[in-house]
Amino acid sequence: MNVLLKIATFLCLCELGYSWQYPRNADQTLWAFKTCQREAKDQKFLEKWKKWELPASDETYCYVKCVWKNLGSYNDADNSIKIEAIAQQFRSRGLNVPASLQKVAGPTSGSCKEVYQKTIKFFLEQKANIQHAYYGTKAESDKWFAAHPETKPKGVKISQFCKGKEKSGCKHYCSMYYFRLVDEDNLVVPFRKLPGYPEPKLQECRNKARATTGCKVADVLYECLKRDFPTYLSMILQNYDNESEYY
Known part of the structure; x- marks a missing residue:
């Protein structure tokens, strides 16, 4: 069973x-x-x-x-x-x-x-x-976080933790993972909300990102989301970044 x-x-x-x-x-x-x-x-x-x-x-x-x-x-x-x-x-x-x-x-x-x-x-x-x-x-x-210093610590923003942490040439993998827009296996997370971002475009970008593999998924998703609605994306991710200091 x-x-x-x-x-x-x-x-x-x-x-x-x-x-x-x-x-x-x-x-x-x-x-x-x-x-x-x-x-x-x-x-x-x-x-x-x-x-x-x-x-x-x-x-x-x-x-x-x-x-x-x-x-x-x-x-x-x-x-x-x-x-x-x-x-x-x-x-x-x-x-x-x-x-x-x-x-x-x-x-x-x-x-x-x-x-x-x-x-x-x-x-x-x-x-x-x-x-x-x-x-x-x-x-x-706290016990788990103390034993895993490779993870973003509590009290630290995603932008601070991910600065300079490219993965195999993928610029946005670290931040997109901690924003929970992609998961630990480089797959698009379909239910993560982007409040205010146009839903049809969000789905289009998710589908485009799914067409690639590895850490490039994060970069493709980010660049697609940014291309047509950079202001929306910047505001949403800034809000998530500010929140990340307290989770």
């Missing part, structure tokens, strides 16, 4: 065009949490989410779905939670995979509320283990 789940997960990811390797590391999970928290419209919910409290509300429903998606644990093909990815994250952190994880399996309508309802019982039962598995405490997160 596990082999079949892995194959299904792989196929779904390939269809979407990104890999989102598991297990996720502390940098990647921190980005997922912080990015979704920034979508909060009501400060009272933000404060609860930071404390891992998930009260039933429309905002929280969509926060939960956002987190599963940004952690790479949401399958857009059938709007299901990828339980094998979660199981792998648990095992990578020395945790037993709870039997209750199986209850999270299966498709949903894709609505924020249904994704929340599908997963909230598992979350409440396994809250401490989920926090540990996904580096959801400051102590565990």
Whole structure:
């Protein structure tokens, strides 16, 4: 069964065009949490989410779905939670995979509320283990970052960290990865938002970037996005760069 789940997960990811390797590391999970928290419209919910409290509300429903998606644990093909990815994250952190994880399996309508309802019982039962598995405490997160100096540190902007870090002649690989526009396997991330950027052009540039390989994907995507709407792109990436100092 596990082999079949892995194959299904792989196929779904390939269809979407990104890999989102598991297990996720502390940098990647921190980005997922912080990015979704920034979508909060009501400060009272933000404060609860930071404390891992998930009260039933429309905002929280969509926060939960956002987190599963940004952690790479949401399958857009059938709007299901990828339980094998979660199981792998648990095992990578020395945790037993709870039997209750199986209850999270299966498709949903894709609505924020249904994704929340599908997963909230598992979350409440396994809250401490989920926090540990996904580096959801400051102590565990800081410990990982201290052991991985090759990763962009907390408190440092992407622009600062990536300065001079070309990869095989690819000028934009480092920054485009940390902006989460491409993933660790040089594949375009299809769900990363660029607020205010014209959607048809964004999709055109993503398709153009997918036609190449390796770290050149990042450069092709960046140059395409910049060519027709340089002001939009500059403003969006500047905002993401400023935010990156605090995730």
